[in-house]
Amino acid sequence: MVQYNFKKITVVPTGKDFIDIILSRTQRQTPTVVHKGYAISRIRQFYMRKVKYTQQNFHDKLSTIIEEFPRLDDIHPFYGDLLHVLYNKDHFKLALGQINTARNLIGKIAKDYVKLLKYGDSLYRCKSLKVAALGRMCTVIKRVGPSLAYLEQIRQHMARLPSIDPNTRTILICGYPNVGKSSFINKITRADVDVQPYAFTTKSLFVGHTDYKYLRYQVIDTPGILDRPFEDRNIIEMCSITALAHLRAAVLFFLDISGSCGYSIAQQAALFHSIKSLFMNKPLIIVCNKTDLQALEGISEDDMKLVMEMKAEAMKTLIGQGGEPTNDEGVLLTMSTLTEEGVIAVKNAACERLLDQRVELKMKSKKLNDCLNRFHVAMPKPRDQKERPPCIPEAVLEAKDKKAEQAAEKQKKLEKDLENENGGAGVYSASLRKHYILADDEWKEDIMPEILDGHNVYDFVDPDILQRLEELEREEGMRQEQVADDDFEMDGAELTPEEQEALAAIRKKKSLLIQQHRMKKSTAESRPTVPRKFDKDKQFTSERMGRQLSTLGLDPTLAINRARSKSRGRKRERSIDRGDQNGNDDMDLDGNQPNKKLRLRSRSQSRSRSKSRPPYEVVPGEGLKDSAQKKKAVKLAEKSHKNRNKDARKGEADRVIPTLRPKHLFSGKRSTGKTDRR
Template identity: 50%
Template sequence: MSTSGLKAISPVPTAADFLDIVLSKTQRKTPTVIHKNFKISRIRNFYMRKVKFTQDSFDEKLSAILEEFPMLDDIHPFLSSLMNVLYDKNHYKLALGQLRTARHLIDQVAKDYVRLLKFGDSLYRCKQLKRAALGRMATIMRRQKDPLAYLEQVRQHISRLPNIDPTARTLLICGYPNVGKSSFINKVTRADVDVQPYAFTTKSLFVGHLDYRYMRWQVIDTPGILDHPLEDMNTIEMQSITALAHLKSCVLYFMDLSEQCGYSIEAQCKLYHSIKPLFANKPTMLVINKIDVTRLDDLSPENRALVEEIINSEGAMHVQVSCYTDEGVMELKNKACDALLEHRVDQKLKGNKINSILNRLHVAQPKARDDLVREPFIPEAIKERKKFDMNDPDRPRLEKDIEAEEGGPGVYNINLRKNYMLANPEWKMDVIPEIMDGKNVADFIDPDILEKLEALEREEEKLQAEGFYDSEEDMFDSDDEREAVEAKVSRQHKLVSQSGKKAMKNQAKLPRTVGLRTITELTSELTKAGLDPSRIQERAERLAKIAGAKRKRQREEEEAEMDVDEDKAAEDEDEWMDVDGEERPTPSKRAKANSGAVITKGKLPRTDRRLGGMRDEAQASKAIKLRDLSHRSRNMQAKAGESDRAIKTKMPKHLFAGKRKMGKTNRR
């Protein structure tokens, strides 16, 4: 858990606001109308509901506060110690404990008064018991004025803390005040820490972030520490001590050899030795800052011996930097990050988890297949490239320079053709046509197209010589083979016809004028083309005679069928007459009654296709009713149009009048 998780705590209301919220909610969410002539059981339930609702509201609010504030024993030791330094652990626990006790007392008060209300014998007695219960609850909450105010101050201060992740890769900067710690974090990160020429400018922890080896690192700037016992340190210094004690990081101890910070070199060395136990199991770097003023070689022998004692005896790496001239700043950042990475890997290798991981790893080592030495190959064009200074007037022109000369970004359009490698450099800017001499140029891009064409022609000549394109009569060796092929083709045609529209989707459509051309037009066009249309005219006359005879025969058959149907209809009407003389519905009448439509005069159909697929007459009549219902006019439904929702009452009284009841109000 990081400090960012502590910033989602909701605001804590004061004791007065707490009472206003809960009591007004009780008044809004519970019924308010009661009469003395109601049954006593109803009166009791009315006031018991008030007391229970008030108790639930207090319990909900207090439980939310207790759950959002973290328990110091359940969070990271760094966060626990930091909250202890900033807010006093005992005071913090006492405030949460008082709220927890208040919640318990309110539950007990509600429980007691609900028991008493069960035996209330009048409206007045029940009302007084309710007032006493709510009054005692309010008294308990008024006593929590100080804990609530304290927790609100804690919440506001936590929200202003920087986001510190105790498990992230961290560079921790420490040292005496005014030795250049904040200047370094401003150089390597985007943090904007205030820098002033006096001590204790930094009074709390500041965090910046940087990227190194495609990983995110956090840099923590701590307030300055003075060399005195731990019990004499104030809250500002204790923040630094807490970070040093609990964060797994690379420690950068800054020293100012010029003594411009106001503290001697001897005092800075003593501070290092006094807080050295906090550096255990952490990579440590001694940073000698402000070398633009004084370097290590410029010190007196006594002071230099003190510094070299730390370097030699402790084994700490040392780097000399100057945040004013940026000398050594990037080197310090790289060394610190590499040291921390190496330390983290060593710690993981010493742990128990590494064994389960190493068992699943296999590093493949390639075996040499011969004794030949294969040195790396570097093209000559790459070797000839030299590093050049951007301010050198003789350096080669870059694409960036051309872009700046021709209008800058958004205006300059790069010429991609200038790097084409062609046989003739003059061809680079030639326009490539798409169509030339009526032919698509893309068809002639292939340089071997002529050879492929010749090979294709030779293959065609070979097929012709072998008789591949002879007539179909010579394709089959026997009549059995011909019959088998014809059966297969007919079977394929049958499958295609059964496959439906999807298979016929790509079939070529006939022109619209295919049936509108007369024999006279066809013969005249054939005559103009130099062809003899006599055979077509004879065939058309023969087909016309056949079609006329066929139509005449169809008319005669239809007339005969109509006579037979009329005789059959008359017989059916006689059969459907009852013995008592009552008329039964004939098939024609039955179809008319079922369909609800009028059948025109003429030949009656053998079956009513509108009722096809129905199981019986009951199912058919039901389908007809549903059809007629869907055809009902819009006016029958009292609608003005298709978009009319028929809202009869714009403001129903039960939604817009009277007191709002318990429950959600999103229905409005």
């Protein structure tokens, strides 16, 4: 279990937000109405309550901040030193101390002003004291504003720290930068650490988890360390030193024997010897990485000598039970994270060494003796030299065999048993067709394709498909015959020679028009029809139509008269009205004077044509009795749409404000009593 969860620390507000939160809560949670006519004791009580409530809110919020941040002296030394490396524990303690001082000052201010309020002689005096008390409290919070901002920055950074349990099984990876530490942790865990071909890609601790022998191990990737004095190391390197110093873990010291990291084996050996004091009493494994570039046997004699010295030092770090160094198996290993050769062997060796050490320490602890005292294993003493092997009666063995046979008969063979009998997983494939119900069992294993010649086979699996196809063809033939009977095509056999020439000219003209239409559609001339008043070229006129009909040998008089009568329907009325305005007598086409009432009625009807119907007028066929019933129906319909319209205003956010002016914020203070409305 991880003991320290820094992600649960409450957000630390800024000084201004802190004041707004407290004063807003005081205004909402305490009475706000007081009058001069009240008794002075009631006025004093009113303002004392304000001061006490504000002080209590400040005290609670500040106490939460102080208690939720970890005490560096009480937590595990690993986290204590890590926080000191990252934030400087003096500044951290100073900020928390200022918050504690502010809490005490606010308590003293409230105490002093409550005493003064007990002797306030008027509403004005009490109110002035209350304002002064709250103002001094806010001033104190403003002064600790930088400390609040500093603690908020620390809280955000601590929330991003990995969750490391200092007491669980841990594998720690260390070494020079760019030697393959992050690549290794990515191979054996699900961690996704950034890997780049330059130094100090990893700038903080990263944690992954792996399993070995049904146990969970945490693997920690540390930033690279350089061989230089302790005082010159930066924060990134100090994170690694802190983890090495305080975590009880198996240490994997990575060694790049190819030199591609930019550092020689001599430099890496010097780093090993400078920090070997941190490896005491810990399982240590020296891992020679990047063997795909350079094999261990191919390095120079000087480098091999340095590697052997490091191996000897690794033997001395962990002392066995009898005071002798442990065996050298698994102290020096080789691998390549690129080809993954030896990666699992290194992981298994580290987990095994760590497990052995933890078991050994537990065997030495007093806790084991407490457990052994609770066990008692009874061992019977021999009474003579005669051997007494276990004896099972024959009847029992026969009954057991008979029972096993009956159970085997009853038990149906499972697919798992068949798989084990026929070579195991990957060799035996279970048949999904053995339980098909078919007329012949031999058909079960027939291969039936789903797609054949580009068609879906199941579209053709229909016993009546031929019969239905014949019916469809017969029905289609009958329809075509009906259509052929209904169509009428003039063949021109019954026409005179003049009529045949006219028909040929019409058909020719029709084909030309079709071709022109197709050309217009295929070009940019495909545009809407132009109204006649914008026909500047006078292409579409009755005279032109008359000339075209005359060339065909037809009389155009009837067609021209019909076109004129259609286009001059309303112009006739306007000319009559215009003549009426000029004082002329109204005459119709026959020279008779029409009835003036009929003319006025026709004019009123034409004008009333554009008037809209009243909203609640009942239209025949709507099924409503009168306008009142229609008005009621319209109102009910609008009311039913109200909820849907309200839901339609919801945005993409989760927070929905159905009413823009909620009643509890705009209806004054609540009196003492029920709060069911909220």
